[in-house]
Every structure is written in C-alpha cells, then in structure tokens.
Amino acid sequence: MxxxxxxxxxxxxxxxxxxxxxxxxxxxxxxxxxKQQQEVETIVRNVVSSPVQEAIQPQVVQNQAPIVETPVQESVGESTKADTANLHKIVSPMVGTFYSASSPEAGNYVEVGSKVTNDTVVCIVEAMKLFNEIEAEVKGEIVEVLVQNGQLVEYGQPLFLVKPE
Known part of the structure; x- marks a missing residue:
C-alpha cells in the first residue's frame, strides 16, 4: 500500500x-x-453600428485564455509582494475540506505566530471521509492563514504562509 x-x-x-x-x-x-484539461471558451462579440440599426455578430474563439485587466498596484502593494516572495507556501495536496483543528472543541493546530518544524501538523484536509493530516514540511513561523475552517480547498491551493528559518 x-x-x-x-x-x-x-x-x-x-x-x-x-x-x-x-x-x-x-x-x-x-x-x-x-488531470483536468481546461478548455476555455471565450465569446467575442463585434458590434457594428449603422445609421439604421446595431447588429451583434457573435464569434466563438476556443482555447484562448480570457483577457483580464488588473489595476496597477501602488508601491505599498509592491512591497507586500516582495515580502511574500521569500515566504514558503504550505499548499493543499488534494481537493477536500480544510479543518484547522482535530475537532470543534480542540484548539487550532497552528495560529499566526506559531513556530513549526518539518513534521508539525498544521491542519487536516478531509477528502472522501478520510482525514489527512497536513505537515508543514518547513521549519519556520506561520505568518498568515489563507483559508477559513470548513472551507473547500483545491489541489495546490496555498493554505499557510511560513517565514522559513
């Protein structure tokens, strides 16, 4: 096994x-x-104006990622990005439900400021009625918890940010 x-x-x-x-x-x-193959379908609509009427002609463009415009971040946001660049992300190894404690009555495995080692259990991810303990796999300090208790998480989704020692 x-x-x-x-x-x-x-x-x-x-x-x-x-x-x-x-x-x-x-x-x-x-x-x-x-693996799930992601095929993105984007519909582009061309609007042609004429003095009499407007005609909408849809065109389907396949296998092209949608264009997303993001606002330019201020210098404060850029310094935050620089700060998180040297942080280790603990990611979910599977799709499931995130639990920060072993039971509702128990305290959380870790909080912001908690010191962790490679084998410290930081949370549980439940998948198909199996409770999988997730270990830190790095020595350091928890600086941010990125998900809430009971939240559904995806494979590879960051759960914690750790400042490595």
Missing amino acids: LKIQEIREIIKLIDQSSIHEFSFEHEGSKLKLK
Whole structure:
C-alpha cells in the first residue's frame, strides 16, 4: 500500500509533467490520476453600428485564455509582494475540506505566530471521509492563514504562509 507522502510525490510529478492520465497497480492497490484539461471558451462579440440599426455578430474563439485587466498596484502593494516572495507556501495536496483543528472543541493546530518544524501538523484536509493530516514540511513561523475552517480547498491551493528559518 502506498503511503500518503508517496502519493503526494506522484501527484506533484504528474502535475509538472505533460501526462494527462496515470494508472498504477501494486500488490492489490490501485491508483488512477487524471488531470483536468481546461478548455476555455471565450465569446467575442463585434458590434457594428449603422445609421439604421446595431447588429451583434457573435464569434466563438476556443482555447484562448480570457483577457483580464488588473489595476496597477501602488508601491505599498509592491512591497507586500516582495515580502511574500521569500515566504514558503504550505499548499493543499488534494481537493477536500480544510479543518484547522482535530475537532470543534480542540484548539487550532497552528495560529499566526506559531513556530513549526518539518513534521508539525498544521491542519487536516478531509477528502472522501478520510482525514489527512497536513505537515508543514518547513521549519519556520506561520505568518498568515489563507483559508477559513470548513472551507473547500483545491489541489495546490496555498493554505499557510511560513517565514522559513
């Protein structure tokens, strides 16, 4: 049977590769991973004005990412980006529900300011009724919690920012 850390490593390797589907069988255990292929469909509408009427002619453009305009950030925002550049992100290794404590009555595993080591459990991600403990995998201090208790998280979504020591 594969250990959760081995499965995490396989997921990372598949995510970084051009492979879209992966199957593995060993000693009665089966693992099958599929990447979701994101095909973005953008509809572009050309408006033609005439003295009599306006005609809207839709055109479909496939496999083109939508253009998103973002406002220029002030120098304060740029310094924040620089500050977060040297922070380590603890990311979710799977899709599931984020829990900051082992039970509603228990205290959170970590808070902002908590010191963590490589094997410190920082949260739980529940996936298909399995509660998976997520470890920090870095030594440092928690500077920001990016998700709320009970929130659904995606694979690779940042959960915590850690200032490494």
